[in-house]
Amino acid sequence: MKVKVWGCRGSLPAPGPENKIYGGNTSCIQVMHGEACIILDGGSGILRLGKYLSPEITEVHVLLSHLHMDHTMGLGFFAPLYNPKITVHLYGPSTSNEPLVNRLRRYFSPPLFPVRLSELPRHPIIHELNTSEFKIGDVTVKSDYICHPGPTLGYRLTANKSVLAYLPDHELQMGSVNFPNDPEWTSGFEIANGADLLLHDAAYTSKEYVSKIGWGHSSIRDAIAFGKMCKVKKLALFHHEPIRSDEQLDQMLLDSTQNLKLNFEVEICAEGKTYDLG
Amino acid sequence: MPAQPLELILARQFGDSLGMPCFLVDPEGNLLFYNEAAETIFGLKFGETGGMRVEEWATVFTPTDSEGNPIIPEDLPLVKTISTKSPAFGSFYIDSLKGDRIHITVSSFPIMGRPDRVLGSMAMFWKTEDA
Numbered sequence: 001m002k003v004k005v006w007g008c009r010g011s012l013p014a015p016g017p018e019n020k021i022y023g024g025n026t027s028c029i030q031v032m033h034g035e036a037c038i039i040l041d042g043g044s045g046i047l048r049l050g051k052y053l054s055p056e057i058t059e060v061h062v063l064l065s066h067l068h069m070d071h072t073m074g075l076g077f078f079a080p081l082y083n084p085k086i087t088v089h090l091y092g093p094s095t096s097n098e099p100l101v102n103r104l105r106r107y108f109s110p111p112l113f114p115v116r117l118s119e120l121p122r123h124p125i126i127h128e129l130n131t132s133e134f135k136i137g138d139v140t141v142k143s144d145y146i147c148h149p150g151p152t153l154g155y156r157l158t159a160n161k162s163v164l165a166y167l168p169d170h171e172l173q174m175g176s177v178n179f180p181n182d183p184e185w186t187s188g189f190e191i192a193n194g195a196d197l198l199l200h201d202a203a204y205t206s207k208e209y210v211s212k213i214g215w216g217h218s219s220i221r222d223a224i225a226f227g228k229m230c231k232v233k234k235l236a237l238f239h240h241e242p243i244r245s246d247e248q249l250d251q252m253l254l255d256s257t258q259n260l261k262l263n264f265e266v267e268i269c270a271e272g273k274t275y276d277l278g
Numbered sequence: 279m280p281a282q283p284l285e286l287i288l289a290r291q292f293g294d295s296l297g298m299p300c301f302l303v304d305p306e307g308n309l310l311f312y313n314e315a316a317e318t319i320f321g322l323k324f325g326e327t328g329g330m331r332v333e334e335w336a337t338v339f340t341p342t343d344s345e346g347n348p349i350i351p352e353d354l355p356l357v358k359t360i361s362t363k364s365p366a367f368g369s370f371y372i373d374s375l376k377g378d379r380i381h382i383t384v385s386s387f388p389i390m391g392r393p394d395r396v397l398g399s400m401a402m403f404w405k406t407e408d409a
Contacts, residue, residue: 093392094392094393095392095393096390096392096393096394128393130391130392130393130395131283131395144283144284145283145284145285145391145392146284147284147287147288151392174288174291175284175287175288175291176287177287177290177291177294183281184279184280184281184282185281185282185287185290186281186287187281187284187287189281190280190281
């Protein structure tokens with residue numbers, strides 16, 4: 001399973017010379033395994049992904065964690081949606097009332113976007129998910145609701161015993177009891193447990209988190225504690241605040257890990273980075 | 279042990295933050311959590327007892343009506359909610375483990391997750407004056 005990061009910024013794209021190392025595009029991850037082409041979220045990073053997608057690919061599966069703008073804003077600029085030779089599957093969380101296709105139509109309609117879903121040369125195939133498990137090629141996908149405002153899914157992708165866990169927007173303190181001491185009562189544990197690579201929300205410093213409780217994001221310290229609880233092999237910290245520069249992100253990581261003895265790797269997720277999970 | 283669904287985790291967080299007694303059970307009725315205010319009424323500590331099976335918690339407090347007749351578990355509001363997946367309400371007496379006879383009123387409701395999943399039930403208790 002090969003993983004490529006096309007965007008790991010949170011909330012808003014943040015291009016600029018101060019963000020050259022970690023990038024400015026919002027959430028978008030590409031996972032390739034055999035014939036399967038899976039894309040996690042359609043943030044602004046999906047534009048470049050579409051531009052550089054292999055011409056041999058005829059089917060792509062876009063798994064949306066939720067429908068906040070930073071996870072969907074790139075969909076209208078995703079080239080395969082305008083190529084009738086490519087089948088695009090769009091997956092996203094179920095709600096109690098409104099079908100996913102209706103919620104996606106809100107984005108694909110004026111005044112947010114000029115092209116409607118029905119005007120695309122080939123209508124994407126819509127899949128509603130909740131606590132689901134299914135296969136895309138040889139990749140097993142497991143989804144589960146996690147703690148973030150509005151219906152939000154975390155994804156666990158397994159292939160050849162390698163596991164990628166994706167929880168880009170996740171508030172651990174609100175979604176846990178006695179965190180980080182009780183995995184049974186911790187949101188997202190089933191998704192991340194034993195993952196080879198965990199991409200997890202680490203939007204804030206611990207000090208910042210105090211004034212942002214309930215906004216749906218985690219502190220870097222909580223993300224590391226969660227990685228430890230889940231016994232992951234590698235944690236890539238995700239959802240960088242748009243105002244945060246490369247220098248500040250490096251300092252955040254240093255401040256959060258310098259006194260810790262960790263038996264797994266922790267790094268700041270960077271746009272353009274690739275991981276080979278075997 | 280598998281992790282609990284998000285909805286039950288959040289329900290427990292909610293119950294834990296309340297000053298009124300509450301119970302949280304899974305779809306089979308097994309008691310997952312009761313809060314500090316419930317501990318005060320029942321004379322038990324969650325930290326000591328942990329969860330309980332439905333047969334256990336539904337009888338341990340010997341629920342009775344106003345004339346002292348035992349109430350069978352199926353007639354308790356929370357057990358009704360578990361079996362019918364709909365809200366229930368009722369008043370009755372229980373014996374706390376300290377031996378006090380207490381009149382309580384109970385409101386219970388199912389916890390339905392998105393899109394249509396039954397994940398458990400929650401009950402709120404009020405200690406009321408004798409009827």
